[in-house]
Amino acid sequence: MSQTTHPELEGLGKYQYGWADKDVAGAESKRGLNEAVVRDISSKKSEPDWMLDLRLKGLSLFDKKPMPAWGSDLSTIDFDNIKYFVRSTEKQAKSWEDLPEDIKNTYDKLGIPDAERQRLVAGVAAQYESEVVYHSIREDLEEQGVIFLDTDTGLKEHEELFKEYFGTVIPVGDNKFAALNTAVWSGGSFIYVPKGVHVEIPLQAYFRINTENMGQFERTLIIADEGSYVHYVEGCTAPIYSSDSLHSAVVEIIVKKNARVRYTTIQNWSNNVYNLVTKRATCAEGATMEWIDGNIGSKVTMKYPAVFMMGPHAKGETLSIAFAGEGQHQDAGAKMVHAAPFTSSTIVSKSVARGGGRTSYRGLVQIQEGAHHSKSTVKCDALLVDTISRSDTYPYVDVREDDVSMGHEATVSKISDDQLFYLMSRGLSEDEAMAMIVRGFIEPIARELPMEYALELNRLIELQMEGAVG
Numbered sequence: 001m002s003q004t005t006h007p008e009l010e011g012l013g014k015y016q017y018g019w020a021d022k023d024v025a026g027a028e029s030k031r032g033l034n035e036a037v038v039r040d041i042s043s044k045k046s047e048p049d050w051m052l053d054l055r056l057k058g059l060s061l062f063d064k065k066p067m068p069a070w071g072s073d074l075s076t077i078d079f080d081n082i083k084y085f086v087r088s089t090e091k092q093a094k095s096w097e098d099l100p101e102d103i104k105n106t107y108d109k110l111g112i113p114d115a116e117r118q119r120l121v122a123g124v125a126a127q128y129e130s131e132v133v134y135h136s137i138r139e140d141l142e143e144q145g146v147i148f149l150d151t152d153t154g155l156k157e158h159e160e161l162f163k164e165y166f167g168t169v170i171p172v173g174d175n176k177f178a179a180l181n182t183a184v185w186s187g188g189s190f191i192y193v194p195k196g197v198h199v200e201i202p203l204q205a206y207f208r209i210n211t212e213n214m215g216q217f218e219r220t221l222i223i224a225d226e227g228s229y230v231h232y233v234e235g236c237t238a239p240i241y242s243s244d245s246l247h248s249a250v251v252e253i254i255v256k257k258n259a260r261v262r263y264t265t266i267q268n269w270s271n272n273v274y275n276l277v278t279k280r281a282t283c284a285e286g287a288t289m290e291w292i293d294g295n296i297g298s299k300v301t302m303k304y305p306a307v308f309m310m311g312p313h314a315k316g317e318t319l320s321i322a323f324a325g326e327g328q329h330q331d332a333g334a335k336m337v338h339a340a341p342f343t344s345s346t347i348v349s350k351s352v353a354r355g356g357g358r359t360s361y362r363g364l365v366q367i368q369e370g371a372h373h374s375k376s377t378v379k380c381d382a383l384l385v386d387t388i389s390r391s392d393t394y395p396y397v398d399v400r401e402d403d404v405s406m407g408h409e410a411t412v413s414k415i416s417d418d419q420l421f422y423l424m425s426r427g428l429s430e431d432e433a434m435a436m437i438v439r440g441f442i443e444p445i446a447r448e449l450p451m452e453y454a455l456e457l458n459r460l461i462e463l464q465m466e467g468a469v470g
Contacts, residue, residue: 031213032080035059038183041085045152045186048159058172058182065176071331071362072300077274082215082246084184086129123148125205127218130186141199147192148203151219154190161192165223169252169280169308178278181217181250188218188249193228193259202231202264209245209273220251224259224287231262244299245273253281253289257311260288269297271327277303285311285340292448293320295330304362306335309343309371316345321445324357324389333363333394338371338404349380350445352438353389360391365406366398375405382412383441385434 030037038059042052067074123137125148132150141148147158155162172182189205209216224230247269255261261281269275275298281289291305307316318334336345351359361380382391393410415437423433 031083033059033062033082033084033184037084041184041186044085044087047155050163051155054167054172055183055185058179058184061173061179062176062183065173065179067176068302071302071360072329074274074276074300077244077246081213083211083213084215084217085186086211086214087131123203125150125189125203127187127205127207127216129209129211129214130216132187137203138201144197145192145194146197146199147190149190151188151190151221152186154221158190158192161223162190162221165252165254166221167252169254169282170250170278175278177248177276178250181219181248181278184215185217185219185250187216188220189222189232189234190220191222191230191232193224193230195225196227197225198229199231200229202233205232205234207234207247209247209269211245213245215246215248217247218249220249222251222253222261222263224253224255224261226257227259228256229260231264233264233266235266235268247273247275247277247298249277249279251277251279253279255281255283255287255289257284258286259284260290262290262292263305264292264294266294267297267301267303271297271299271325273298275299275301275303277301279303280306280308280335281316282308282310283314283316286313287311288315289317291318291320291334292445293318293332294445295320295322295332297328298330299327300329300331302331304333304335304364306337307345308337308339309345309374310339312340312342314340314343316343318347318349319445319448320347320349321442322349322351322359324351324353324359326355326357329358329360331360331362333361335364336366336376337364338367338374338376341370341372341374343371343374345376347376347378347380348445350442351380351382351391352385352441353382353391354385356388356390358390358392360394361410362394364396364398365408367401367404367406369400372401372403374401376407378408380410381441382410383438384412384414385438387414 038055125132126134137148283289289307295301316336322330322332324330334347349361353359365376367374380393391412420433
């Protein structure tokens with residue numbers, strides 16, 4: 001293939017959200033993790049004793065559990081250098097105008113207030129550092145009993161409901177980073193959708209890291225009661241620093257009988273962020289869980305959204321897209337566990353690598369004993385833009401019944417001279433042809449995203465493909 005440079009692809013790996021605000025709160029925050037830090041976080045939040053006990057259990061398990069021996073190299077994470085809690089404001093704002101000027105300017109640049117003003121979202125949460133600084137929900141949804149709060153407020157105002165479900169989908173000791181999150185979690189979203197209520201317009205959360213060496217550990221808990229529907233969208237950015245930050249979230253979703261949840265992530269962290277996230281949902285009879293996962297930024301991402309189909313006719317779906325540029329490793333995938341008969345799952349993974357970047361698909365499909373007549377389809381496609389990038393596929397399939405349908409398909413392709421020649425013979429320049437191939441490759445997943453979002457994946461991809469980033 002020609003070694004000509006391609007401006008349409010030069011944006012991949014570049015970053016347009018890398019500015020930093022004044023770091024007054026972060027400068028005063030302590031580094032390192034111990035029992036005193038955990039107790040201090042819980043005390044500042046005036047939490048009940050049972051939550052403090054859970055945090056201390058998480059700290060103990062974090063200390064005991066080994067680092068993952070697979071995936072990306074995480075040995076350079078310096079846990080003693082991380083700031084585990086940064087409070088940027090004393091109270092949550094009720095309007096954008098009430099935010100401190102620096103924080104308000106950041107969200108203005110990101111376009112979040114515009115999305116709310118144009119009624120493109122039914123509710124907005126904005127987390128800055130460790131806590132949610134702004135939150136709103138439409139009155140008509142509140143009147144229907146929909147709860148959309150930051151997780152700290154959810155614990156205070158709905159403790160009984162919160163305690164019933166917190167930590168039930170992802171146990172404290174599920175993995176080292178889930179234990180860490182349990183110990184120091186702060187912020188995130190708490191959502192409850194009552195029986196039969198459909199939230200037709202998405203709820204949106206936006207997570208911003210500003211402090212250098214910051215650790216952001218939001219905790220999101222979503223409960224969709226019987227026959228309900230909700231679509232939750234989250235976006236993430238951070239400044240560019242010379243040293244690393246850590247983002248380690250936990251997301252638990254309970255999808256009850258005949259309910260449906262769609263969870264869309266547009267991850268666009270800067271290239272100095274380790275993004276190590278645990279996301280899992282349980283589906284009751286007839287329930288549907290959809291993960292739409294876009295990974296563009298970060299230094300390292302390790303993220304495998306899971307669906308446990310616990311009731312008959314439950315459905316799980318993961319659609320993911322990953323971009324890796326120079327110095328990036330996107331190790332992402334999905335986990336589907338069929339624990340009941342007549343369940344079905346679909347995994348579609350698309351990845352693009354350039355400039356020496358690396359993408360990995362890592363997935364598990366397990367059909368347990370008794371999950372008769374279940375079916376699963378896995379499709380992984382990787383596109384290598386040059387000869388120095390890398391793509392790997394690590395599929396794990398565990399089938400324990402013989403009356404099921406299981407399909408797996410994986411492809412790795414390069415942009416060939418023949419493809420370029422064909423398109424150029426139709427009047428396109430080489431750069432336009434290159435960009436068209438990449439756009440066509442990602443289109444099956446990009447079309448599933450809500451087009452109206454200022455920050456969503458389609459806009460980022462367009463900017464990158466047109467060389468407009470950076």
